[in-house]
Amino acid sequence: MNQPMLILAGIVVLAVGTYAFRLAGPLLRTRAEVSERVEALLADAAIVLLMAVLTTTALSQDQQFAGFARVAGVLVAAVLAWRRAPFVVIVLAAAVTTALLRLAGVA
Amino acid sequence: MRAIVLVCLADGLVGISYGAVAVNAGIEPWVILALTLLVLAGASEILFVGIVAAGGSPLTAAFAGLLVNARHLPFGLAIHEVIGTGWRRVLGTHLMNDESVVFALDQDALARKRAAFWACGLGILLCWPVGAAIGVFAGSVIEDTDAFGLDAMFPAVLLALVFPALRVKRTRRAALAGAVIAVVATPFLPSGVPVLLALVGLLFGLGRTKPTGTETAS
Numbered sequence: 001m002n003q004p005m006l007i008l009a010g011i012v013v014l015a016v017g018t019y020a021f022r023l024a025g026p027l028l029r030t031r032a033e034v035s036e037r038v039e040a041l042l043a044d045a046a047i048v049l050l051m052a053v054l055t056t057t058a059l060s061q062d063q064q065f066a067g068f069a070r071v072a073g074v075l076v077a078a079v080l081a082w083r084r085a086p087f088v089v090i091v092l093a094a095a096v097t098t099a100l101l102r103l104a105g106v107a
Numbered sequence: 108m109r110a111i112v113l114v115c116l117a118d119g120l121v122g123i124s125y126g127a128v129a130v131n132a133g134i135e136p137w138v139i140l141a142l143t144l145l146v147l148a149g150a151s152e153i154l155f156v157g158i159v160a161a162g163g164s165p166l167t168a169a170f171a172g173l174l175v176n177a178r179h180l181p182f183g184l185a186i187h188e189v190i191g192t193g194w195r196r197v198l199g200t201h202l203m204n205d206e207s208v209v210f211a212l213d214q215d216a217l218a219r220k221r222a223a224f225w226a227c228g229l230g231i232l233l234c235w236p237v238g239a240a241i242g243v244f245a246g247s248v249i250e251d252t253d254a255f256g257l258d259a260m261f262p263a264v265l266l267a268l269v270f271p272a273l274r275v276k277r278t279r280r281a282a283l284a285g286a287v288i289a290v291v292a293t294p295f296l297p298s299g300v301p302v303l304l305a306l307v308g309l310l311f312g313l314g315r316t317k318p319t320g321t322e323t324a325s
Contacts, residue, residue: 010165025183
């Protein structure tokens, strides 16, 4: 296979596989009734995954430490979320904190 | 709703930087745009493009991307009702991503969950490819989006939306344990795997607090 065909094959594998992962959950669930307890466990599982995605992206980039500026930005967001600040404030504060720290020379 | 618009715009900005970085790394524009439309999962696309740009095989890149996207299976188990059935499921399935899932979980009534999921999912379906296309054509004009702190926005968005769920003790224990596991594993395992490993954290939420129903922990 030449390179464009190989890249196309890669795209198709990734796209079809990703769709299959997305479809598997709803398909499995319509086949089986689950208890309230399992329902709660699945909701927790989603939160656990999202929490893992956010902490790893807050702290790392390509398996290396992401730098203090990004971590500080996310920490500011955590404090604001804890204080029940509005969503927009939380997200913009994270970006502004990180940007200002970088402007000041913090990586 | 305002929150959803902000998230979609933020994703659009990240899309611009992704498009610009990818095209500068020598990836052809059609590859970048096909990925944004057909895969619609940012982290796996960035990984795919990174591996191909570094000279890796596109199939290796695809499998690495799939590892990152495996978390969509448990997402689907959790929010299947939100997606619905029939023709809705065909498109709704494609719209499932970190942001649309977390917005859905953040609502309590099913109708509101659905509205949040679809608004966010469709918004990202629009903003992510359009952002990437702008990035591709703007090319080298955009040098460093990190200067604007955009990379801190994505974790902050998830944090803001996950936070209310963390007020439940059982969920908090599981989520914090899972986060520690994922972070510790990150330097040692291929991307995507640490996040899946975080599911072990669920064990820390079990049996600590009795469920409110009549069932007992087994």
